[in-house]
Amino acid sequence: MTAIVRPDERGRFGDFGGRFVPETLMTALGELEQAFEEAWHDDAFRAELDALLKNFVGRPTALYFAENLSKRLSGEAADGSAKVRIYLKREDLAHTGAHKINNAVAQGLLARRLGKRRIIAETGAGQHGVATATVCAMFGQECIVYMGAEDVQRQALNVFRMKLLGAEVRVVESGSQTLKDAINEAIRDWVTNVETTHYLLGSAVGPHPYPLMVREFQSVIGNEAREQMLEAEGRLPDYAVACVGGGSNAIGLFHPFYEDDVSFIGVEAAGEGLDSGRTAAPLSAGSPGVLHGAYSYLLQDEGGQIEEAHSISAGLDYPGVGPEHSFYKVSERAEYVAATDNEALEGFKLLSETEGIIPALEPAHAIAHLSKLVPTLPDDSIVLVGLSGRGDKDMDAAAKALGVHLT
Amino acid sequence: MTSRVRAAIEQANAEGRVAFVAYLVAGYPEPDATPALAKALVEAGTDVIELGLPFSDPLADGATIQRASTQALQGGMSVQRCPGLIREIRSAGVVIPLIVMTYYNPILAYGQDGFVKDVAKAGADGLIAVDVPPEEAHELSEGCQGAGLDYVPLLAPTSTDERVALAVRQASGFVYCVSVAGVTGAREALPEELGTFLDRVRRQTDLPLAVGFGISRREHVESLSGRADAAIVGSAIVEVIEAAPRDEREERLQAYVEVLTGRRQASD
Ligand SMILES: Cc1ncc(COP(=O)(O)O)c(C=O)c1O
Numbered sequence: 001m002t003a004i005v006r007p008d009e010r011g012r013f014g015d016f017g018g019r020f021v022p023e024t025l026m027t028a029l030g031e032l033e034q035a036f037e038e039a040w041h042d043d044a045f046r047a048e049l050d051a052l053l054k055n056f057v058g059r060p061t062a063l064y065f066a067e068n069l070s071k072r073l074s075g076e077a078a079d080g081s082a083k084v085r086i087y088l089k090r091e092d093l094a095h096t097g098a099h100k101i102n103n104a105v106a107q108g109l110l111a112r113r114l115g116k117r118r119i120i121a122e123t124g125a126g127q128h129g130v131a132t133a134t135v136c137a138m139f140g141q142e143c144i145v146y147m148g149a150e151d152v153q154r155q156a157l158n159v160f161r162m163k164l165l166g167a168e169v170r171v172v173e174s175g176s177q178t179l180k181d182a183i184n185e186a187i188r189d190w191v192t193n194v195e196t197t198h199y200l201l202g203s204a205v206g207p208h209p210y211p212l213m214v215r216e217f218q219s220v221i222g223n224e225a226r227e228q229m230l231e232a233e234g235r236l237p238d239y240a241v242a243c244v245g246g247g248s249n250a251i252g253l254f255h256p257f258y259e260d261d262v263s264f265i266g267v268e269a270a271g272e273g274l275d276s277g278r279t280a281a282p283l284s285a286g287s288p289g290v291l292h293g294a295y296s297y298l299l300q301d302e303g304g305q306i307e308e309a310h311s312i313s314a315g316l317d318y319p320g321v322g323p324e325h326s327f328y329k330v331s332e333r334a335e336y337v338a339a340t341d342n343e344a345l346e347g348f349k350l351l352s353e354t355e356g357i358i359p360a361l362e363p364a365h366a367i368a369h370l371s372k373l374v375p376t377l378p379d380d381s382i383v384l385v386g387l388s389g390r391g392d393k394d395m396d397a398a399a400k401a402l403g404v405h406l407t
Numbered sequence: 408m409t410s411r412v413r414a415a416i417e418q419a420n421a422e423g424r425v426a427f428v429a430y431l432v433a434g435y436p437e438p439d440a441t442p443a444l445a446k447a448l449v450e451a452g453t454d455v456i457e458l459g460l461p462f463s464d465p466l467a468d469g470a471t472i473q474r475a476s477t478q479a480l481q482g483g484m485s486v487q488r489c490p491g492l493i494r495e496i497r498s499a500g501v502v503i504p505l506i507v508m509t510y511y512n513p514i515l516a517y518g519q520d521g522f523v524k525d526v527a528k529a530g531a532d533g534l535i536a537v538d539v540p541p542e543e544a545h546e547l548s549e550g551c552q553g554a555g556l557d558y559v560p561l562l563a564p565t566s567t568d569e570r571v572a573l574a575v576r577q578a579s580g581f582v583y584c585v586s587v588a589g590v591t592g593a594r595e596a597l598p599e600e601l602g603t604f605l606d607r608v609r610r611q612t613d614l615p616l617a618v619g620f621g622i623s624r625r626e627h628v629e630s631l632s633g634r635a636d637a638a639i640v641g642s643a644i645v646e647v648i649e650a651a652p653r654d655e656r657e658e659r660l661q662a663y664v665e666v667l668t669g670r671r672q673a674s675d
Contacts, residue, residue, distance in 0.1 A: 020538045022467040024563035187466050192589040238622040290511045303485035304516025400457050
């Protein structure tokens with residue numbers, strides 16, 4: 001598959017994206033861009049990546065018809081079938097439990113090609129950190145993961161997993177002590193060690209070429225779903241729905257359908273509510289500016305200082321978003337909505353109870369939006385949902401939020 | 408129009424000195440502390456002041472300036488207050504050139520055109536935007552030119568010769584040469600390869616070269632003699648301010664900078 005939407009030579013999707021970093025990194029970003037373009041057009045690289053995705057990651061992941069959920073939300077037709085059919089793209093079944101591994105394997109392979117044996121990464125929920133640590137263990141690369149102190153608390157299980165995999169976890173105490181600050185520290189490390197180090201960025205954010213590269217590496221989600229959908233239904237879905245933190249699972253699901261008659265809905269984290277001042281929804285409640293090397297929507301005050309994000313889900317707790325989503329928003333190719341912490345918890349319970357699938361709190365936001373969307377749809381609509389990860393990592397946080405004491 | 412910044416550096420060089428550029432975090436440690444600190448810098452023989460307008464997510468800064476930035480922002484410093492603060496510094500009698508150094512997002516939030524005009528009107532002489540590489544700097548550098556501000560680009564040891572060419576084309580006042588691949592912060596020694604990097608930049612421009620990042624001692628400044636035209640000190644100055652009791656702050660800052668400029672022998 002070839003890229004449908006390409007950024008311009010400055011790395012811009014429309015007005016959004018670009019490269020706003022200290023000069024020290026500019027040469028490395030140019031080299032990375034060139035290495036990525038060469039690798040991506042190199043059959044040997046693609047074959048090696050495909051083999052790893054199949055045998056190490058366990059792809060293709062299943063496309064699952066969530067019949068119980070479909071009936072619960074849309075009701076039954078006269079013949080007993082669901083009026084609206086919801087399909088889940090099961091990234092929760094990928095190795096390490098989330099879509100993050102798709103990008104981590106591909107960038108790990110690229111780092112090997114660049115001859116860089118020291119890998120650094122940031123992580124929020126810990127899923128990208130675990131994916132990176134996993135890939136580094138497999139490739140024999142040194143791995144350092146930056147993680148905010150607050151996230152180290154709420155995602156303790158993933159900290160243990162990373163250490164078990166041989167990674168060093170560096171706790172970030174600055175700023176809001178979450179994903180934003182972990183990215184700041186990772187970039188500072190990269191500025192200092194750029195000659196020897198690859199920064200394995202985990203979402204479709206950051207300076208060009210990261211948003212493009214991560215999208216291409218995650219497009220395996222949408223490419224597979226497209227084929228599987230045609231096989232299952234003989235047609236494409238009417239909607240594609242995914243949660244948006246930095247936006248990698250969403251853009252990976254959406255982009256292969258860009259030219260099709262498929263409506264995209266990205267679901268951000270509203271936190272305590274879009275008007276509460278405690279949200280993580282830059283596309284819904286923010287304005288454009290520059291953070292972490294790209295021009296895109298973000299949460300900021302009137303003086304351009306970045307505001308802290310708030311979400312129950314560590315993976316969505318970020319005040320920025322990938323530039324391609326900003327482009328989809330202003331060009332109206334996609335619609336962006338938001339789900340609150342409480343709605344996400346409802347979605348978390350709903351999928352667990354109806355389908356026997358415990359989602360991560362991030363895609364629980366996408367599930368939550370289905371409760372609003374599906375009842376409004378005409379009969380025979382098809383909705384494709386990105387189930388970006390499984391909920392094991394969130395048991396502590398969810399129990400706490402639901403008022404359950406684990407002993 | 409000849410640049411006041413360039414003239415100040417060349418004047419120092421004519422006196423046989425490496426020019427001294429001192430960095431202050433605007434609004435640190437308290438919102439109203441900056442004018443008196445700027446005066447102390449002048450007393451100590453500073454040639455150019457860099458006024459750092461704090462940003463919440465300073466990617467190019469180490470722990471010291473991060474800490475000071477956070478404190479300044481908590482004290483109410485903002486891009487909107489920046490022109491007013493420059494006026495206060497000028498009213499306090501500081502006449503040496505002053506350059507605003509910041510990140511792109513506060514400038515964008517204020518509005519690029521309005522920002523360069525307003526800080527120029529308030530008495531600033533130049534602008535440094537840490538996270539705006541030459542590829543993205545056309546509007547900003549032209550805006551500065553129109554407002555009568557010098558636009559000072561940063562170059563790093565990792566900058567290729569092509570990138571050096573791109574940057575110096577937009578530059579005026581001086582060129583900021585980052586001494587090491589890394590973030591701001593006081594360091595023990597300057598890297599050995601610095602000379603090669605400075606030679607590469609020198610080959611492409613007649614503008615003064617200023618070296619920053621890591622400088623904290625008189626011997627660092629002296630070692631630049633003959634290789635660069637100015638030394639920039641930031642984190643080490645913040646550390647002196649941080650460590651000083653409030654009523655001795657200006658005095659200690661002045662004493663420290665006098666050592667750096669060679670006006671006073673180090674006491675230890
Ligand atoms: C399961 C899961 N989904 C989604 C996300 C959000 O990231 P993105 O928006 O890049 O897909 C994360 C991030 O940690 C995650 O772990």
